[in-house]
Amino acid sequence: xxPVVGFxxxxxxxxxxxxxxxxxxxxxxxxxxxxxxxxxxGIVVPISTPQKDWRxxxxxxxxLRPDGRQPTHLALGWGEREIFLNVATWNELDAGTAxxxxxxxxxxxxxxxxxxxxAPSENHRPITISQAQYARLVTLIEDALPAPAPGGxxxxxxxSYSSDAYYTALGHYTLAHSCNSWVGEVLAGAGVKMGWWTPxxxxxxxxxxxxxEGQE
Numbered sequence: 671x672x673p674v675v676g677f678x679x680x681x682x683x684x685x686x687x688x689x690x691x692x693x694x695x696x697x698x699x700x701x702x703x704x705x706x707x708x709x710x711x712g713i714v715v716p717i718s719t720p721q722k723d724w725r726x727x728x729x730x731x732x733x734l735r736p737d738g739r740q741p742t743h744l745a746l747g748w749g750e751r752e753i754f755l756n757v758a759t760w761n762e763l764d765a766g767t768a769x770x771x772x773x774x775x776x777x778x779x780x781x782x783x784x785x786x787x788x789a790p791s792e793n794h795r796p797i798t799i800s801q802a803q804y805a806r807l808v809t810l811i812e813d814a815l816p817a818p819a820p821g822g823x824x825x826x827x828x829x830s831y832s833s834d835a836y837y838t839a840l841g842h843y844t845l846a847h848s849c850n851s852w853v854g855e856v857l858a859g860a861g862v863k864m865g866w867w868t869p870x871x872x873x874x875x876x877x878x879x880x881x882x883e884g885q886e
Contacts (some may be wrong), residue, residue, distance in 0.1 A: 685869075690863045696800045700719055713807075728837065745782070
């Protein structure tokens with residue numbers, strides 16, 4: 671009973687302790703987004719800026735989407751391999767896999783979504799960071815990836831959603847080191863005001879304001 675109550679309480683406390691408490695968004699820089707579906711969070715970045723062209727890292731970004739359109743942004747989410755590759759909905763998550771992840775964790779993959787001019791919304795919250803902060807953000811994301819094989823691009827893995835691509839990532843997923851804590855760590859490492867430990871989606875999004883209705 672204690673872990674059931676204690677873990678959420680610890681997560682709430684950890685996510686309420688600010689990192690980079692003095693940070694404020696600059697007037698000019700690179701606009702990114704924090705996306706959420708209420709359970710998972712991810713980081714949405716433009717495909718190409720002076721700091722980084724993500725087509726150099728993820729071969730799928732240079733391809734057309736299934737609808738024939740060229741993506742302008744990519745959504746990055748670090749998470750548990752079995753979930754991202756084989757579980758499209760929570761109804762498909764069997765008890766054995768859930769227990770194994772809860773107790774032992776699992777290997778990590780990076781999910782890459784391919785977006786066309788995503789609009790600000792409750793689930794896609796824009797923030798502007800400085801060019802130097804974005805450069806740090808890029809480094810932290812790339813640090814979560816193994817080096818590609820010599821002479822070839824990274825292998826694209828197929829997973830739960832055909833519109834996304836998946837890539838082998840470094841690290842070990844656990845309940846304490848989740849997709850959301852990874853997002854929080856990357857944002858904090860780039861200098862953004864964020865919670866100290868954010869294993870749940872709400873621990874990330876409470877630091878990133880939703881846009882006002884009608885905001886572009």
